[in-house]
Every structure is written in C-alpha cells, then in structure tokens.
Amino acid sequence: MSEAVKYVLEASELHKWFGNVHAVNNVSLKLSRGEILSIVGPNGAGKTTLLNLLSGIVKPDKGRVYVYLNGDRKDITGRSPYYITFLGVGRSFQIPNIFDGLTVRDNIRLSILTYRRLINRFNRAYSSFNDVEEEVEKIIEIFSLEDSEYRYGRELSHGERKKLDIALSFAQQPNILLLDEPTSGLTYSEKLEMVELIRSLRREREVSFIVVEHDLDVVREVSDMLMVMHEGSVLAYDEPDEVVKMSEVISAYLGGEVI
Ligand SMILES: Nc1ncnc2c1ncn2[C@@H]1O[C@H](COP(=O)(O)OP(=O)(O)O)[C@@H](O)[C@H]1O
Ligand SMILES: [Mg+2]
Structure with a gap:
C-alpha cells in the first residue's frame, strides 16, 4: 500500500501552551486506515487537548495537522471543527454532548x-x-x-449517554473517530460492549480510531498502537506489547500513576 493510501490522519510536532502549562509538547502521530490508536496517561497529561487540536476545537501554537483525502495529504491546521467534521473526522466527548x-x-x-x-x-x-x-x-x-x-x-443511564454521544458522531459518516474516554464511568459489561462496538465499526465500516483512555487495561488488547502521554509529552508510542514491556520503567518514572 502506498503511503498516501495507507494513512488517514497525521499530526506533526504539535505544541499547545495554556499560560505556563505546556499542555501538548511536541506530539507527532500517524494513523492508518482501520487502525485503533489508544492514548493513555494520567489526568492532566494533555490527552483531551491533543484530541481538541486534531478536531479543530483548539488551535495549535506550533505544528501541523493533516488528513488524507483520496490519496492527497490536506493541511487542516487551524480549520474549524465544522469543516474538519465534513472531511470525515468525528469526535465524541468525555462528558456526553447530547x-x-x-x-x-x-x-x-x-x-x-x-x-x-x-x-x-x-x-x-x-x-x-x-x-x-x-x-x-x-x-x-x-x-x-x-x-x-x-x-x-x-x-438515559450514563452508559446509554456515552453510546448515544458516539452514535451522534457516527451519524455524520466519519472515516475517523476521536473518542475521549468512551469507557469512563461504565460498568464492566458496558466497557466490554463499548470495546466490541469499536471493533465492529472498524471491521465493518473501516473506521479508524484514536481512543483516549485513563486505563491501560481497557485498551491494551483492542489497540493496534498505543501512546503514553505525561505532562504533554509522549513517553512511548509503539505496538501495545512493546509499550507494556516498557511499562515498568514508565510506571516507576510516574510513581505508578499510569499503569
Ligand atoms: N482550556 C484550558 N485552559 C487552561 N488550561 C487548560 C485548558 N485545557 C487544558 N488545560 C490544562 O492543560 C493540561 C492538560 O489537560 P488535558 O488535555 O485536559 O489533560 P487530560 O485530558 O490528559 O487529563 C492540564 O494542566 C490542564 O489543566
Ligand atoms: Mg481528558
């Protein structure tokens, strides 16, 4: 597969400051068609801000965001969320937006x-x-x-609200879904249902995902790639097995906060 056909979304050296807080510090990523990339990290790591930069809700101070359309890489840095949605990038929220x-x-x-x-x-x-x-x-x-x-x-119950929020994004025919903590506050069986839903949307609709999670256990099995963030920076970005091998080092560094 050629590069241009393989990829759907790219971020290059993104930075975002809120006053003195370097919320996103030099984050780059490339998402392939049908890939599930999960981003884990403790509270305040910059996960939500990264999704906001990708979906146009927050503008980066530095760096670029691209989508791939019919094989062409299109620069969408600084474009509106409305425009980005029409290019096939959907978004769900930590607090359901219904x-x-x-x-x-x-x-x-x-x-x-x-x-x-x-x-x-x-x-x-x-x-x-x-x-x-x-x-x-x-x-x-x-x-x-x-x-x-x-x-x-x-x-609706909390779990139904979370599901409906994602359904509302999916109703707008995205190729890419950015999900912010889709399993937070769900019961164990609801978490399994959510993971199965993500899998089936990928399998049947070829949707690519970036899933922000607090909990490594939830995403370890379902993800093709895993990114660990801390204080705005990327500590690890690799296949889940490789990241888990590093996890002891990471958790020692973070005092067990992430994993
Ligand atoms: N709109 C904002 N204004 C000021 N500070 C913000 C804003 N959004 C996020 N932050 C700060 O940026 C950092 C990263 O936050 P966030 O992206 O929400 O982290 P996460 O989703 O990983 O918990 C935190 O220190 C947070 O307080
Ligand atoms: Mg968050």
Missing part, C-alpha cells in the same frame, strides 16, 4: 439532518426525508439503542 430534551431518535435525526445540511428545509414534504428515517434506524441498530429509542436524553 440534547437532554430530545429523544434518542430525535438526537440522531438532528445529527443526520445537520450533516446533510437539511436542517433549514423543514418546509419540504416529509416523504422526502424517508432516507433520513432509514439512516436513523440503521444507527439505532448498529449502536443497539432499541431499548431507549423513544426515551429523552435526560432519562
């Missing part, structure tokens, strides 16, 4: 309508939205949200 006053179905429908730029066309015949309804059904099925489809966002 509408509490809408049902699960309506949340999903709204995400699809927004992505398709149909939101200002409600004066059209309802029948012209049939394919949107089919898409809503498909998303509900993929995310196993049948039990909660007519419930309001505010009535």
